[in-house]
Amino acid sequence: PVDRPERFKPEYEVLYRALLAAPGVRLTANSHAAARRYADWLGVPARRIRVIYNGVDPLPEDGAPDDEALAARFRAATGESDFTLGTVMRLDENKRPLLWLEVAARLLRRAPRARFVIVGDGPLREACQARARQLGIAQRVLFVGRSHRVGFWLRQMEAFLLLSLVEGLPNVLVEAQGAGLPVITTDAGGAAETIRPAATGLLLPGGPDLDPEAVAGAIASLRADPARRAAMGTAARLWARETFSVEAMLARTVRTFTA
Template sequence: MVADNIDDARYEYARRLYNRGLGKDAQLILCGIGDDALTRHKNYLFKINKICDLLEGLEQVPIPVGTNTRILAMKHAILSFRDRPVRPRPVGRLGRLSLCTGCLGGGGAERQISRLAIALTRHYQDQQAIAGLTVDEPVELIIRSLAPELKQDFFLKEVLDAKVDVVEIAKNTDNVFDDMSVECPTLRLLLSHLPPHCYYGVKHLVPHFTQRQPDYLSVWQDGACLMVGLAALLAGVPRIQLGLRGLPPVERQHLFKPEYEPLYQSLAQVPGVDFMSNNQCVAERYAHWLQLDAHQFQVVYNGVPPPAIEASLAVSPKIWRQFDERTQDAQTTLGGVFRFVCDKSPFVWIDFAAQYLQRHPASRFILVGDGELRAQAQQRAETLGILERILFVGVSRDVGYWLQKMDALMLFSRYEGLPNVLIEAQMVGVPVISTPAGGAAECVIEGVSGHILDDAQAVNLKQACRYAESMVTSWRHKTGFCEQTHAFLQARFSVDNMVCAFVKTMTLTRP
């Protein structure tokens, strides 16, 4: 009886190990149970042995204990498409295009994919061509979740108002993929042991892609790529673009998943798959991390329209009026627009404000944004005795209204993709000072429209103060460089150029 209980406990432990992706560990645990328990659980042991034997055959080496066999199964399921035939794409027209990301929360990537979907939809509605191609089909925007309680629908109204077709995966619970429909037994076995996020995408998206038959699919951000990549291959999507918007997750440990590296390295070997980023820095960092050729990465800079500087009805003039009255002595106004989260270094911003005030007591500050660290940032400002000199605006859609009240914008992010706020600030005539996070340096004409600090991880506040002083003085008293800045921003960051560049990268034929 005791032996049976021990064996049942071993079985339960092995089952949990297998579900976590530790197939080899589970196999070794089950090999030690008694004959009676082995008979009871022989089907389960057979399943584990079968997947482990398959993976060891594909890897051509024994699988070490501790290896995540779910990740290996995903890798080899993707690699089974290395020699896939790719169906011909439309000629002279764009055809069916699907865009996909995780949510439509208030982030920069979500803003860009919404902006792109809206622009493409307008071209379709007006029957206009892009890059010589007729937009003959409505674009589709696929979102994993739009839960309002999680603030995942920030841009949803804007997208729906433009008549963009939106598909929410979380609500697609009826039509799910049956992996028993896969003819190849090897692939079918691999699909039964995928990482959960990847399996979710396969289950919910293969039927949708199979029905819609997109000619092009652009998937943005790491989590969405993990969810969608294999599903798109199973459905035969001929052209798959993986949109990488921020620094690689290996450099941002709080976003890291062990699936990402084998996911991207295996997808890179499949015909019809390549990568796109919104700046050269991120593209180079991904290529270096994944040990891939740089030619597999295309760069499409963000499209950023000039922000409106007039206040909308959502802005209470009383907020600014009260702050303006209590800081009437201010000769300089510096500001920031960012989420109050660790990556954006809000406490560094407060420390900068304190140091700048020591040098320039007739200064004040505007901070636009919200987040989990906002209350702590306000507390830090109070502790430093500068709370009365800072206006904490909170979340606002009227970014341009607040920007035009600043003499310079400061951004102290540790990590970035391509920070839109640097572009928007320059568009309304405000110089910028930023850390070199992500593609920040690609947004600025150094020494003309702004400065880039030396370090994103350990910000030199004295350098930041000097640069702010320099930019404020230059933009107040010099002329002749606004035209240069305007031409630079228009050429690199206009919405029309972004849409055209995106279509060109999607439709470009590669060997």
């Protein structure tokens, strides 16, 4: 709770401690990073907090007619492209969409035929569109907005980038890997636990001081190696299915409450 000060209430500590003292009560978290934070906050051994990863179903890949038409118009407007970098996120300060666009601009200098798809909405949407124009990349960036067809949009991408400052266990990284995409993410909260670094994705440093040029360079290397991307995508799909399935989540839950 202390990591989300806007949601924190002073009575939380008293309530958590009282619950942990009660027989039969288990405290769980959906990542080891969150478990460590709870343990530090409450002053209890980390082993007291059981980790149950989220169960994430694969997303359907079909698109509605409007999605198909929007994607087709974007492909026509951007011409032949050898690489589409995408994301699905809320456009707010925590997800750092303005930094995402800075990375896109630098990647475009290295790969002029690259294009970008951003799915999601939020308070920074207008600022993001203005920034894309300022950077001279507006014609290469598609702002999809909110969508109920996320699986369709993942299918339009070759790689997935998320630059969050704070995370719990981001389902979207699991969904992207389940769609066969290599993911690039910051070491924020449980985000690092959703990937196998260098096998299913790339792990960037956490914290506020992320260099967009370095990020663009890492993505450019991945873009230039289709065989590596394909291998990572295959591994990512298997990893997501085995580690973050609903069946695996239920099995961990049963073990937690019957041990």
